[in-house]
Amino acid sequence: MKEFILFIHIVFASLWIGGMLFMAIVLSPYVKKLPLSTKIFQEVGKRYSIVGTVIGLPVLFITGALNAVNITGIDFFSLMKSNLGYAIILKEKLFFFLLTVILAVFHDFYLGPRANLSKKIKFITRIVGVINLIIGLIIIFLAVKLRFGGE
Numbered sequence: 190m191k192e193f194i195l196f197i198h199i200v201f202a203s204l205w206i207g208g209m210l211f212m213a214i215v216l217s218p219y220v221k222k223l224p225l226s227t228k229i230f231q232e233v234g235k236r237y238s239i240v241g242t243v244i245g246l247p248v249l250f251i252t253g254a255l256n257a258v259n260i261t262g263i264d265f266f267s268l269m270k271s272n273l274g275y276a277i278i279l280k281e282k283l284f285f286f287l288l289t290v291i292l293a294v295f296h297d298f299y300l301g302p303r304a305n306l307s308k309k310i311k312f313i314t315r316i317v318g319v320i321n322l323i324i325g326l327i328i329i330f331l332a333v334k335l336r337f338g339g340e
């Protein structure tokens with residue numbers, strides 16, 4: 190069972206980071222040149238926000254908390270109070286996760302739907318998306334640190 194939970198966690202992490210990397214590196218340079226680019230981003234973003242933000246982020250939190258308990262054998266609330274190297278990196282990961290959730294909700298449900306209203310909103314939407322990609326990569330780095338024990 191613990192293998193299956195980590196497997197689901199990694200699948201959703203791939204979807205979350207992979208989706209953002211795909212948008213930034215593959216889709217955006219092409220779509221930006223098209224006349225209806227904002228509309229296309231809004232449509233693609235709407236679908237991605239359902240699987241990535243609405244389903245993906247809660248799944249990552251639940252499976253992540255279960256991973257932590259399965260790997261350390263310590264219950265989640267004791268881990269949150271602990272000063273073990275592993276627990277400290279886990280709390281850093283949770284801090285960036287919380288930041289990602291706030292930015293993703295703001296980006297997907299406030300900025301994104303208004304991006305066609307002005308160039309300024311469009312620019313802020315793009316910047317918030319890029320910041321969330323960077324935070325996602327920081328989270329992956331912290332996951333790697335956990336893999337090596339969290340020192």
Ligand code: HEM
Nearest residue numbers: 202205249250253254256257260286328329332333335336
């Ligand atoms: C955007 C959100 C997240 C991403 C992209 C992500 C990514 C990953 C990846 C790629 C791994 C596999 C690396 C490995 O096994 O070492 C992993 C493992 C793990 N994640 Fe996450 N994660 C996210 C959120 C969370 C959250 C919210 C928690 C805690 C509630 C969490 C806890 C863990 C734990 C405990 C492991 C196992 C680390 C170990 O090997 O000891 N993750 N995560």
